[in-house]
Amino acid sequence: MSSTQTDTKTRILDTTWKLLESGNKNVRMSDIAKAVGISRQALYLHYPNRADLLIATTRHIDSVKDIDGRLAESRAAKSGKDRLSAFIRAWVGYIPEIHGTSVALRAMQATDAEAAAAWNDRMQAMRHGCAAAVKAIKDDGLLLPHLTEDTATDLLWMILSVENWERLVRDCGWSQADYEATIQTLAHKALSG
Amino acid sequence: MSSTQTDTKTRILDTTWKLLESGNKNVRMSDIAKAVGISRQALYLHYPNRADLLIATTRHIDSVKDIDGRLAESRAAKSGKDRLSAFIRAWVGYIPEIHGTSVALRAMQATDAEAAAAWNDRMQAMRHGCAAAVKAIKDDGLLLPHLTEDTATDLLWMILSVENWERLVRDCGWSQADYEATIQTLAHKALSG
DNA sequence: TGTCAACTTTACATCGTGTCAAGCGGTTCG
DNA sequence: CGAACCGCTTGACACGATGTAAAGTTGACA
Structure with a gap:
């Protein structure tokens, strides 16, 4: 104390x-x-151990960067598509902040169950945001007919994965802005055509 | 001998x-x-070491499963879109075969430069297939105007990543067939609308 | 019979994580 | 003042996995 x-x-x-x-x-x-x-x-x-330290670090980053607050803003959007855009914008801005920690935590997944659980937990939280955005689009009647809410959520979750960000921004050298623009387009196309 | x-x-x-x-x-x-x-x-x-063994294992799988032959078939397609479909079909059928090895090799990336290089090398080979498919679509005049050949290749490469397969099939429990259908649709939408 | 190749057994170095125990220099409280 | 305590240090060690080293065994083949 x-x-x-x-x-x-x-x-x-x-x-x-x-x-x-x-x-x-x-x-x-x-x-x-x-x-x-x-x-x-x-x-x-x-x-007590490396996993706990890494997990505490992500929580620390969260509170400093107020990720919850930033993601919450997307809930204010009127239409489903606006909501999706706002959610993507918030999440995508968050990725670079946690990228290093994310890599370290994921590297421990194989050997450390606690680390795996912690990372999983964070990804599930992000998935809830995906689900909410999908539901908003569905409520507007704009979700592609062949998609259920669940499959659409899975798909959006996949598109927004940290790994995909890594591939384009880190491996392919895209700018953050190019990445965001492309992923916005892709996500909207994938869900509502 | x-x-x-x-x-x-x-x-x-x-x-x-x-x-x-x-x-x-x-x-x-x-x-x-x-x-x-x-x-x-x-x-x-x-x-001589674990990395070499894992790399040799992927090469072994390749030769047993004749991945090169399977990917080569996609070159026979007439139109760009057919070519893309064939390439995706071949690659996507290959992922489950190498998934375990892929996980192990990627887990070594952090600590072992040789393992990282080997995995990178394989992904670059796959990327060439992406580039060829993109070029075929572009030659048909069907590539979305805002995409360059390079960015389109990057995007397709990202969509077809093993990590995305893992997310949908392993984490979300999708069937291989559902995965393939969805990824086919997504890739076509992403590149040629 | 002797040699060679494939393999075994035993032992050890290294690296990073995590544990244990003793000690030390302040602050605080009775 | 002195005892207790807190945050930290120092040093030693166990463990698990990779990788190295060296001497010995077994069987085939010439």
Whole structure:
């Protein structure tokens, strides 16, 4: 509860964030400790293991960047298509912020069940946003007839995946703006023709 | 050159394939050795490291399943759109075969440069197929005007990624047939409206 | 009989995670 | 003042997986 403890915990999260987002793959516990300026063991006094630290880091980013608030804005849109656009805009703006953490967390999925669950959980939350946008379009009678709400949600979820962002922006060198424009078009075409 | 050596090498590849495709994450060198019926060290007499073994396994799968031949068939199509359909059909049928190996290889990307290069190489080969299909559509004058050949290739490449297959088929429980139908529609819409 | 190849057994180095225990320098409280 | 406590350090170690090294076994073939 003391302010020094809070400070160290926050410093750890900020540092972890920075390291992960610096594109440096293979960020080890010792790397983080060194960057924070504490011993590796002190890290374990604050976070019991690497998975917990990564998860805490994503939550930290969320609160700093107010992702919930940003996604919530899309609910204000009048029409289904506007809502879809707003949701995509919010989500797509969020991806670059969490990309480094996302890579690290996904890399742990294979070996760490807790990490897998944490990442899954976040993706399910995003999926709820997809489902809401799909429902709004359906309510407007604009959902393509051959799509159910579920399959449409799955499809939108797939289109908006972090992996797809990585492929176009990181691997193919697209600008964030090009990526967003293309993905907006693609998503609208996929759902409502 | 002796037939016993070839037999063991082949048995190793077949076993590795089977283990990876059984959905069993975290296939260790010792697991493979045990399944083959040889010592862990004997494995290293045939393949110097895990990355090499995984790469050899994908090449083995390729030759057994004749992926090159199957993808080549798409070149016979008359129209650009037929060509795209044929290419997607061939590739999409291939994904389930290599999925397990793909997961293992991608999991190594973070730590092993050789594994990353191998996976990259295979994806680039697939990308060439995408580029050829895009060119065929463009030659028919059916490529959407706002798309260049390069961006269209990137987009198709993204749509056909193994990760997207995983999301819909494995995570969302789609059948292979549903997946293929949806992805065919999506790809055609994305490129030529 | 001797050699060679394929394989075994045993042992060890390395790297990163995570655990354990003892100690140390402040602050705070009785 | 002194005891307790907190945040941290130092150092050592277990574990699991990969990969290396070396000596020994087995069977085929000449």
